[in-house]
Amino acid sequence: MRAFEQTDTLVIGKNLDVLLTRYISFQSDTPFETLRYNPGVDMINCEVYDNLGALDSKLNGGEITVRTRRKIGANQKLTLKFKILVRVTWQRLGDLYILTWSAVNLFEVKLSDPTFFQISGFAKIKGDRARNPRIFTASKNLSAKFKDHMVGGRGIIIAVSKIREPKFRISLLLDFNNRGESSIIRNLKLATPQSDVSKSSRVITLRGFRTNPKTTTDEQGNTILNFEEEDVPPGSSVFEVVSEVSLKPNPVGFDLTDLGKMSNLKAAISRSEKGAYFTTSVKGAFELNHPIVQKYAKAAMKKETVFEAHRLLFELANRQLTYQISEGRRSSTWALESGVGDCSEFSYLLVALHRAAGIPSRVVEGNIVDKEGLVGHGWVEFLSPSKGWIECDPTWGLVLGTSPLHIRYVNHQSGDSPAYIAFEGNNQIDIDWKFRLDE
Numbered sequence: 001m002r003a004f005e006q007t008d009t010l011v012i013g014k015n016l017d018v019l020l021t022r023y024i025s026f027q028s029d030t031p032f033e034t035l036r037y038n039p040g041v042d043m044i045n046c047e048v049y050d051n052l053g054a055l056d057s058k059l060n061g062g063e064i065t066v067r068t069r070r071k072i073g074a075n076q077k078l079t080l081k082f083k084i085l086v087r088v089t090w091q092r093l094g095d096l097y098i099l100t101w102s103a104v105n106l107f108e109v110k111l112s113d114p115t116f117f118q119i120s121g122f123a124k125i126k127g128d129r130a131r132n133p134r135i136f137t138a139s140k141n142l143s144a145k146f147k148d149h150m151v152g153g154r155g156i157i158i159a160v161s162k163i164r165e166p167k168f169r170i171s172l173l174l175d176f177n178n179r180g181e182s183s184i185i186r187n188l189k190l191a192t193p194q195s196d197v198s199k200s201s202r203v204i205t206l207r208g209f210r211t212n213p214k215t216t217t218d219e220q221g222n223t224i225l226n227f228e229e230e231d232v233p234p235g236s237s238v239f240e241v242v243s244e245v246s247l248k249p250n251p252v253g254f255d256l257t258d259l260g261k262m263s264n265l266k267a268a269i270s271r272s273e274k275g276a277y278f279t280t281s282v283k284g285a286f287e288l289n290h291p292i293v294q295k296y297a298k299a300a301m302k303k304e305t306v307f308e309a310h311r312l313l314f315e316l317a318n319r320q321l322t323y324q325i326s327e328g329r330r331s332s333t334w335a336l337e338s339g340v341g342d343c344s345e346f347s348y349l350l351v352a353l354h355r356a357a358g359i360p361s362r363v364v365e366g367n368i369v370d371k372e373g374l375v376g377h378g379w380v381e382f383l384s385p386s387k388g389w390i391e392c393d394p395t396w397g398l399v400l401g402t403s404p405l406h407i408r409y410v411n412h413q414s415g416d417s418p419a420y421i422a423f424e425g426n427n428q429i430d431i432d433w434k435f436r437l438d439e
Contacts, residue, residue, distance in 0.1 A: 001028045001035055005079070006105040012160060014113035016090055016097060022082040026072075033071050035078075038063045042087040049081040093369055093437075094168025096247065096404060099158045109158060116166050116247065118198070120403035121156030157403040159247070167246045169204070169438040170367070170374060170407060174239040174421065176232045180428030183234065188227040188423040193243045193366070194408045195223075196391065198401070200246045208239035220362075220411045232429060242438065247404055259307040260385030265358055268385040278360035278383065286352040287333045292316075297356035306384050309357055310392075310399075317350035317394040343378045346395040350380050359383065364391065366409040367435050374407070374435040381411065 005025040012018055026035055039046075040062075048057040048066050056067040064082070072078050091098040096116075101109075111117045170193065190213075193201035203225065206213070213225040225241070260268070269279065281288040288294070296316050300309035324340035332352035335345035347363050354361030360383035368377040379393040379402060391402045409420065421431055 001026060001032070003037065007107045008105050009107055010101065010109045010158075012099075012109070012111050012158070016160070018086045018088050018099070020082075020084045020086050022084065023079060024082065025077050025079045027075060027077050028072070029074055031071050031073050033068050035066050035068070036063050037066065037082075039082060039084060041084060044085040044087050046085070047083045049083070050078070055080070091369075093404065094245075095163040095166030096159055096161045096168060098369075098405065099160075101156055101158060106156065109156075111160060115164055116159070116161035118159045118247065118404060119156055120159075120398055120401060157405065159404045161247075165246050165248065167244055169242055169244050171436045171438055172241040172243075172420075173434050173436060174208075174241075175432040176237045176239065177430045177432070178232050178234045178237070178426070178428065179430070180426060181234060182426055182428075183231050184229060184425060185232055185423045185429065186229050186425040188230050189421070190225040190227075190241060191410050191420045192223050192225055192241065193245055194221070194410075196408055198248055198404070199408075200248065201243055203241060204244045205242035206240070207242070208237065222410045230423075232426070245407065259305060259310070259387055259390065261305055262301065262303060262309055262358070264385035265306065265360075265383070268383055269360055278362050279355045279358060281352075281355070284331050285329070285348050286355055287331050288352055288356040290333050290336055290352070292336055293332065293352050293356050296353055297358075300353070300357040300359075306359065306382075309359060310354070310382060313353040313357060313359075314350060314392060314394060314399055317346060317353060318397055321346055321349065323395065343395040347378045347380050350392075350394045354380075354382050362411050364408055364411050367407040369405040369407065369437060373437045377406070379406065 003024055003026055005023075007023050009021045010018060011021070020039075020041060022039060024037075026037075028035075043059060043062070043064075046057060046059050046064050048055045048064065050069055052069060055069060058065045066080065068078065088099055109119060172190065172192075174190075192203055192215075193199075195201050201223075203215075209227065210231050211227055211229060213227045216224050216226055218224055280286075288297075296313055300312050303309040303312065320339065321335055321341045322339060323342065323346075325342045326340065326345060329344045329348070330338075330341060332345070332349040335341040335349045341349070351361040351363060362381050363378055364381050365376070365378045367374040377395075379391060379395065379398075381389045381391050384390050390400060391406075391408075392399055393402050393406070396403075421433060423429075
């Protein structure tokens with residue numbers, strides 16, 4: 001028995017129940033009146049239909065047994081419709097609920113009672129403002145592997161909420177260990193979560209600090225809290241910065257043909273502060289002279305649009321490497337020659353490819369919301385002449401945009417580890433810091 005021509009639609013109900021509708025065709029070398037099918041999902045119940053109506057079916061563990069309306073001849077095609085109520089586990093993130101679903105054969109996702117709805121992955125997102133629900137449609141001309149280590153499995157990331165602008169909170173916990181006698185530090189600088197096209201962030205609580213900071217934005221767009229002077233007594237002292245992240249109500253979607261033309265990049269670079277710097281080679285990080293980098297860069301430069309060029313380079317970076325945690329940060333050359341890497345190597349390789357093709361590109365670093373809390377992660381931004389800086393994640397296979405799980409802290413252009421924390425005046429203070437997701 002062969003199964004083929006599968007298309008899936010998901011409908012998410014008001015109570016976050018998930019109904020999978022799957023059209024799939026079957027064919028056998030011998031006649032049959034009964035077939036057994038394992039849809040690969042955790043089923044609560046299932047109904048099966050042919051073009052005339054419901055068929056007799058029985059659910060037995062992870063398998064469905066279907067009795068056909070008549071005997072199906074050898075090599076004849078039978079197309080059936082399966083309506084499956086699926087048992088899923090939603091991840092809670094403040095007001096938000098997150099579900100990861102396989103993108104293979106997925107045609108659309110619908111929300112029956114929409115308030116907030118966002119989907120991340122290689123996708124087009126459509127919406128009827130008058131009616132809703134908004135619809136996700138997989139794009140056939142995009143290709144990306146969702147890595148096995150990805151949070152929640154492999155596939156697109158669906159975020160829903162009953163709140164129009166869902167919020168969650170994260171804390172930066174700083175443990176200062178002062179081994180000396182002097183307690184004064186000066187020019188303390190702390191990076192905070194950044195706002196982007198899909199999120200807005202603000203600091204809502206400071207604990208342990210003696211003075212109020214000034215908030216500034218540095219030349220790379222990072223949001224920094226600046227404390228002129230702070231008192232850190234001998235021994236251990238814990239400080240805390242609590243930030244609230246709000247997700248914007250409209251889903252983040254891109255017109256895939258409207259990222260501008262390659263011929264307009266030069267003007268975009270001149271408009272972007274230090275834009276030319278984002279096209280340079282950086283030894284030990286973004287090494288542009290590797291033969292593979294040059295080969296694909298030349299091919300990308302022949303594309304008419306920035307999107308076409310980006311897609312070509314993204315697919316190479318995404319597919320060239322196998323995910324493997326590496327020690328420290330390795331260069332794009334090391335990643336290409338070893339064929340492995342973690343988020344740093346995936347990001348460095350894509351930045352090198354972008355820059356070699358004349359597309360300004362930089363690394364973004366922050367956190368990913370994991371089942372265990374917050375973990376460090378890095379991804380990429382590239383410059384579009386028509387849209388400005390566009391995020392993507394070659395490690396996760398997110399070709400355009402990221403996800404609600406991506407919490408952005410700092411951009412950096414040189415490949416150096418970004419400074420979340422910096423201060424002056426006392427070299428006998430050690431700092432340990434961690435991020436916490438607040439319920």
